[in-house]
Amino acid sequence: MSGSGPTAMLWSPLGSLPLAHLVPTGLGPWGDGMARLVLQPLDLLLLLALVLLALQSGRPWLDRLALMLPLGWLVGGLGGLIVGVELPLALPCAAIVTAMGVLVTLGPVLRLGERLGERLLLTAAAGLPLLFGLVAGSSLAGHGGALPALLGEAVAIAVVTALLLMALDPPHPRWLALGLRVVGSWIAASGLLMLGWLSRHPL
Amino acid sequence: MQRRLSPLPPALVAAVLAPAAAWAHADHHPGGGFVAGFLHPITGLDHLVAMVAVGLWGAVLGPPALWLLPLAFPPVMALGGLLALLGMPLPGGEVGIALSGLVIGLMVLFELRPPLWLAALIVATFAVFHGHAHGAELPAGAHPLHYSLAFVIATGLLHLVGILLGEARRWPGGRALVRLAGAGVALVGLWFLVRALG
Numbered sequence: 001m002s003g004s005g006p007t008a009m010l011w012s013p014l015g016s017l018p019l020a021h022l023v024p025t026g027l028g029p030w031g032d033g034m035a036r037l038v039l040q041p042l043d044l045l046l047l048l049a050l051v052l053l054a055l056q057s058g059r060p061w062l063d064r065l066a067l068m069l070p071l072g073w074l075v076g077g078l079g080g081l082i083v084g085v086e087l088p089l090a091l092p093c094a095a096i097v098t099a100m101g102v103l104v105t106l107g108p109v110l111r112l113g114e115r116l117g118e119r120l121l122l123t124a125a126a127g128l129p130l131l132f133g134l135v136a137g138s139s140l141a142g143h144g145g146a147l148p149a150l151l152g153e154a155v156a157i158a159v160v161t162a163l164l165l166m167a168l169d170p171p172h173p174r175w176l177a178l179g180l181r182v183v184g185s186w187i188a189a190s191g192l193l194m195l196g197w198l199s200r201h202p203l
Numbered sequence: 204m205q206r207r208l209s210p211l212p213p214a215l216v217a218a219v220l221a222p223a224a225a226w227a228h229a230d231h232h233p234g235g236g237f238v239a240g241f242l243h244p245i246t247g248l249d250h251l252v253a254m255v256a257v258g259l260w261g262a263v264l265g266p267p268a269l270w271l272l273p274l275a276f277p278p279v280m281a282l283g284g285l286l287a288l289l290g291m292p293l294p295g296g297e298v299g300i301a302l303s304g305l306v307i308g309l310m311v312l313f314e315l316r317p318p319l320w321l322a323a324l325i326v327a328t329f330a331v332f333h334g335h336a337h338g339a340e341l342p343a344g345a346h347p348l349h350y351s352l353a354f355v356i357a358t359g360l361l362h363l364v365g366i367l368l369g370e371a372r373r374w375p376g377g378r379a380l381v382r383l384a385g386a387g388v389a390l391v392g393l394w395f396l397v398r399a400l401g
Contacts, residue, residue, distance in 0.1 A: 041348055105274065178270045185274050186359055189281035190351040196288025196338060197347035 022140065022149055029145025033152025036136075037160065042093055042194075043073070045187050046132050047157055049100035050125055051164045052180050055172075056107040057121055065125055066165055070158035072129035073136070077150040080137020087138040089131070091198050096128060098191030104184025108177065129157075236346050240353030243337065244361060249300050249395045250333055254358055256307040256388040257326055258365020259381060262372060263314055264322060271319070272326050273362035277355050279327045283334025284351075288341065296339075297399040299332030304392025311385025 022032040023039045037044050047069060054065050080087070136153065140146040172180070244250045261272040286293065293299070306325065309315070317325075341350060368384060371377035 041352065045348075045352075102278070105278070178274075182270075182274055182359065185277050186352075186355045189277035189355045190348060192278065192281035193284045193288070193338065193341070193351035193355070194348050196285035197341060197351070200288045200290070201347075 022143055029143075029148040030152040032145070033140075033149030033154075034156040036149065036153050037156040040136075042090075042097060043132050043136060043153070043157065044160070045097045045190065046093075046100065046128060047161060048164070049097065049104055049184065049187050050128065051161060051168070052104045052184055053100065053107060054121070054125065055165075055168055055170055055180065056104065056177075062165055064122075066158070066162050068122075068125050069129050069161045070154050072126050073133035073157055074150065074154040076130040076133025076135075077137035077140075077154065078133075079130075080134045080139070081141050081146055081150065083134070083138050084141045085138060086141070087135050089135045091195065091202075093132060093135055094191050094194040094198055096131075098188050098195060100128075101184050101186070101188030101191055105181050105188055107184070108181065237349040237353040239342070240350035241357045243340070243350075243354050244357045248391060249304060250336075251361060252388045252391045253300065253303040253307060253329065253333065254361035255365040255368070256304060256311060256385070258362040258367075259311045259369045259384060259388070260307050260322070260326075260365075261362070262366050262369020263311055263381065263385075264316055264319075268319055268322055269366065271323065273359065273366065275323060276326060276330050276362065277358060279330040280334035280337070280358065281351075281355065283331035283336075284338030284341070285334075286331070287335045287338030293332065293335040296332055296336055298396065299329065300336060301392050301395035301399045303329035303332060305389050305396055306392070308385050308387070308389025308392050312382050312389055313385075314382065 022029070022036060025031050025035045027035070037047075050069060051065065054062055133154075137146075137150055140149055143149065168176075168180070244254060257272055257276055261269045264272075283293070307329070310325075316322075337354060341347070369381055372381050
């Protein structure tokens with residue numbers, strides 16, 4: 001985090017903005033980046049939704065997801081750093097998270113895994129992290145230590161994805177399958193409220 | 204032989220204390236963030252009893268309503284919140300919330316089992332009222348996603364409490380207990396209805 005003068009004056013209000021930037025954790029930019037996954041949880045919700053969708057689809061590409069998700073996010077993030085200007089894409093990102101939550105909730109009923117097809121699911125698993133990484137990278141671009149922060153969050157994404165895939169390895173008992181759909185409905189609900197909030201308080 | 208202390212207790216103590224230290228600094232603004240969002244449905248009695256009642260009624264209805272109602276409630280409630288945040292008014296909001304406790308409480312008390320679509324419609328209608336009230340009260344200074352997530356999770360956990368209470372029906376005397384809980388919910392709902400209309 002940069003320190004003095006006008007930058008320091010700007011930092012304080014920026015820290016309280018939703019979806020924005022880094023919250024100082026005292027662990028340096030690397031730690032701030034890792035913490036960002038939890039403190040600015042839109043990326044976390046996308047990650048969770050993608051993992052749940054992949055688990056429901058029963059495709060044999062779960063192992064690939066563990067690599068695609070963090071890598072896609074990191075590539076997007078680096079792109080965002082290069083762009084250097086914060087992209088005003090919070091609303092579309094919230095809409096995507098909402099839609100993903102709905103898909104997770106309704107997935108087994110509509111047999112989405114079969115209908116969407118592997119190619120479309122793979123495209124989503126690669127493309128969406130790329131987009132969210134791009135947004136995150138662009139929002140970090142103005143900060144000192146943006147690159148280590150980006151790497152920190154990418155590592156956090158890789159670890160959380162791997163842990164989730166390991167812990168939720170299919171086949172699932174019925175209660176867990178229902179529980180995962182409930183999580184999907186919570187993601188959708190949070191996304192909807194986020195959409196409303198962003199409509200009222202545009203960034 | 205002297206017994207060696209397991210490393211677990213100190214680790215456990217540290218684990219218990221660490222979050223408290225973290226939270227102490229996390230959110231000085233009572234209106235914002237995860238804690239405020241989590242406490243919001245829990246600290247409002249009208250919301251609390253209605254959320255628990257949804258779970259109770261789900262347990263009375265049995266599968267698939269048991270999981271369908273709690274599954275559908277959060278998104279529909281959020282839809283109500285979205286309407287509020289978009290500035291769309293919902294007339295009779297307080298009355299609707301009070302009615303939710305009264306009606307669902309009575310459903311539990313009398314163990315009424317309407318068709319699934321009707322049960323879902325009743326719960327969804329009330330969910331919109333609850334969501335609208337929550338959305339209207341979402342503080343401007345709060346981190347919206349933290350607040351929303353916590354608030355949705357708390358709502359879901361209240362449903363779970365209701366479902367677990369409802370599972371007491373499997374035990375002797377449990378059925379009467381659940382009906383009693385339904386009566387309690389209905390009474391609270393009635394009290395709020397009188398206040399709303401008064």
